[in-house]
Amino acid sequence: MIGFILKRLLQAAFVVVAVSLVVAVAIRMTGDPALMISQGATNITEADLQRIREGLGLNEPFVVQYANSLIGLLTWNFGNSFVGGTPVNILISRALPATLMLAFTTLLLSIIISVPLGIRAAVSRGKWSDQLIRICSLVGLSFPNFWLATMLVLLFAVTFRLLPPSGMSGFESFIMPTLTMGIILTATNVRLVRTTMLETLNSQYIMVARAKGLSENKVLYKHALRNCAIPLITYFGLQFGGLLGGIVVIERVFNWPGMGTLAFDAVAARDYPVLQAVIMILSLMIVLVNLIVDIAYGFVDPRIRKE
Amino acid sequence: MARLLRSPALQRFASLEFVLGAVLLIAIAGTVILSGWLLPDPTKISLSSRLVPPLVNAAHPLGTDALGRDILARVASGGWISLQVGFISVAGSVVLGVAMGLVAGYYRGIWDMILMRFADVQLALPFILLAITFVAIVGGSITNTIILLIVSQWVQYARLVRASVMSLREREFVLSARAIGVADRNIIMRHLLPNLLGPVVVLMTLNVANNILLESSLTFLGLGVDPSIPSWGGMLAEGRTYLQTAWWISVVPGLAILLTVLGLNLLGDWLRDLLDPTGRTSR
Numbered sequence: 327m328i329g330f331i332l333k334r335l336l337q338a339a340f341v342v343v344a345v346s347l348v349v350a351v352a353i354r355m356t357g358d359p360a361l362m363i364s365q366g367a368t369n370i371t372e373a374d375l376q377r378i379r380e381g382l383g384l385n386e387p388f389v390v391q392y393a394n395s396l397i398g399l400l401t402w403n404f405g406n407s408f409v410g411g412t413p414v415n416i417l418i419s420r421a422l423p424a425t426l427m428l429a430f431t432t433l434l435l436s437i438i439i440s441v442p443l444g445i446r447a448a449v450s451r452g453k454w455s456d457q458l459i460r461i462c463s464l465v466g467l468s469f470p471n472f473w474l475a476t477m478l479v480l481l482f483a484v485t486f487r488l489l490p491p492s493g494m495s496g497f498e499s500f501i502m503p504t505l506t507m508g509i510i511l512t513a514t515n516v517r518l519v520r521t522t523m524l525e526t527l528n529s530q531y532i533m534v535a536r537a538k539g540l541s542e543n544k545v546l547y548k549h550a551l552r553n554c555a556i557p558l559i560t561y562f563g564l565q566f567g568g569l570l571g572g573i574v575v576i577e578r579v580f581n582w583p584g585m586g587t588l589a590f591d592a593v594a595a596r597d598y599p600v601l602q603a604v605i606m607i608l609s610l611m612i613v614l615v616n617l618i619v620d621i622a623y624g625f626v627d628p629r630i631r632k633e
Numbered sequence: 634m635a636r637l638l639r640s641p642a643l644q645r646f647a648s649l650e651f652v653l654g655a656v657l658l659i660a661i662a663g664t665v666i667l668s669g670w671l672l673p674d675p676t677k678i679s680l681s682s683r684l685v686p687p688l689v690n691a692a693h694p695l696g697t698d699a700l701g702r703d704i705l706a707r708v709a710s711g712g713w714i715s716l717q718v719g720f721i722s723v724a725g726s727v728v729l730g731v732a733m734g735l736v737a738g739y740y741r742g743i744w745d746m747i748l749m750r751f752a753d754v755q756l757a758l759p760f761i762l763l764a765i766t767f768v769a770i771v772g773g774s775i776t777n778t779i780i781l782l783i784v785s786q787w788v789q790y791a792r793l794v795r796a797s798v799m800s801l802r803e804r805e806f807v808l809s810a811r812a813i814g815v816a817d818r819n820i821i822m823r824h825l826l827p828n829l830l831g832p833v834v835v836l837m838t839l840n841v842a843n844n845i846l847l848e849s850s851l852t853f854l855g856l857g858v859d860p861s862i863p864s865w866g867g868m869l870a871e872g873r874t875y876l877q878t879a880w881w882i883s884v885v886p887g888l889a890i891l892l893t894v895l896g897l898n899l900l901g902d903w904l905r906d907l908l909d910p911t912g913r914t915s916r
Contacts, residue, residue: 337750340750341750342757345754345758348758349766352766352770353766355770356769457649461650464899464902468842468891468894468898470846470869470894472854472869473883476869476883476887480880484876484877484880567759570759571759571761571762574759575761575853578854579873586761596769601765601766608759608762609757612756612757616756
């Protein structure tokens with residue numbers, strides 16, 4: 327078990343280093359921040375640009391800059407924003423909770439809806455309720471998230487004026503973004519729950535439970551659901567990256583003060599430290615979630631450890 | 634005739650999913666193909682007929698936008714862009730991914746390790762952030778969107794093919810082919826590749842749908858297709874300004890994306906039941 331955990335940790339560390347290298351190289355190809363900062367100012371000389379670059383630490387060799395950024399990730403110190411000079415970790419500490427709260431409410435909503443619906447579809451396999459649930463989930467899967475968000479704004483904010491169209495202010499502002507991502511995620515998860523449940527229901531211990539004369543509800547919720555839980559949690563973990571990506575997009579529609587908005591503003595201003603920190607932190611979270619799911623799976627299912 | 638209709642083979646073929654998906658896609662492809670002859674120029678500005686609502690003016694059945702351009706013509710023309718990006722990007726990812734997956738799964742060793750670590754890295758990079766950075770470097774265009782989609786999607790095929798090859802290469806027909814001295818190249822081309830076709834085709838169908846979604850969201854965010862070219866994501870971005878006064882500018886292109894993606898997903902689902910009943914490509 328310890329060998330298994332060490333191996334996974336090593337793989338995760340490799341991924342983090344590789345991602346950071348890709349990001350560091352890519353970001354430095356996006357353009358010269360000194361030019362962006364001096365934009366609009368008159369009579370800028372090459373000496374001025376040079377001074378700006380020096381102030382931002384851009385004259386150091388790439389290896390030094392990269393090493394500094396890795397140390398920064400470990401010590402949660404990402405330097406200052408090129409725009410306005412705010413420390414990046416302050417910007418992040420405002421934006422990250424906004425994004426994560428949305429991820430949490432979305433996940434919660436989708437699990438509450440998709441687990442009972444998926445079980446219902448699996449139990450009534452081939453019947454009309456199964457067909458209906460399957461077709462509805464296919465429709466849900468096909469929605470472009472940013473359009474669904476726009477349509478919710480059109481309905482609830484423009485037409486009925488029930489909800490605030492954008493921003494993060496109190497409980498009400500969470501409803502539309504959560505619904506947007508929740509609907510799409512639920513559509514995916516209903517199918518996952520259905521498939522997993524169908525596999526479980528075919529297994530022998532379910533037959534034994536039924537033969538013992540247990541009530542159907544007990545069979546489903548005590549025996550089958552418990553055994554479905556492990557693969558389902560793995561799937562939910564693997565979805566985390568896609569979920570964050572989706573939230574980043576709809577943050578744009580709802581003007582949500584999260585990591586997506588931060589990233590878009592940063593790329594427009596060539597604000598390296600901010601953009602780099604956003605990408606690194608989101609990737610780190612995805613790696614961590616997958617690592618935790620992997621290790622948890624290894625604890626529960628010994629076969630995984632031998633792979 | 635009645636017996637033929639009830640035969641299990643045909644029933645499976647003509648399932649609800651297939652019929653719905655095929656009807657949707659034929660209708661959309663038909664509109665896109667015929668639009669060049671039947672519909673007005675999608676870029677023609679006519680300020681005298683701005684913001685015409687749908688179903689009011691026979692010349693503009695789906696209305697016009699803020700510059701008086703015909704929305705039906707723009708949606709049809711945007712559909713051409715989306716279908717092009719969707720199909721070309723998937724073709725590119727399949728070629729790259731299948732080749733890499735075959736090599737990694739058949740020869741294992743160093744290739745396999747490189748591929749799997751590459752896949753790990755890609756799983757951890759959120760696509761949209763990769764796209765932001767990529768577009769900041771090279772700029773947005775149709776070609777760059779296609780390249781970006783290939784770069785971010787080929788690993789899926791490589792992983793699928795690798796996993797299938799690893800189990801296929803231990804099967805008797807491959808072992809016996811090897812025992813009688815068939816060259817590796819022929820084993821891969823004649824024995825492995827045909828057996829991989831089913832799951833790869835299923836993944837391709839679902840991937841075209843997904844790439845159309847990704848392309849339109851990139852364009853919506855201003856990171857994809859140039860705004861001067863009519864495209865679904867671009868029309869939606871313009872429509873946001875007029876949400877209060879002209880809802881149809883935002884509704885029509887979104888519906889077009891929804892129906893196209895739904896049609897492809899329905900077909901993909903149907904194909905999966907047909908070609909890949911064990912569910913290697915299930916999500």
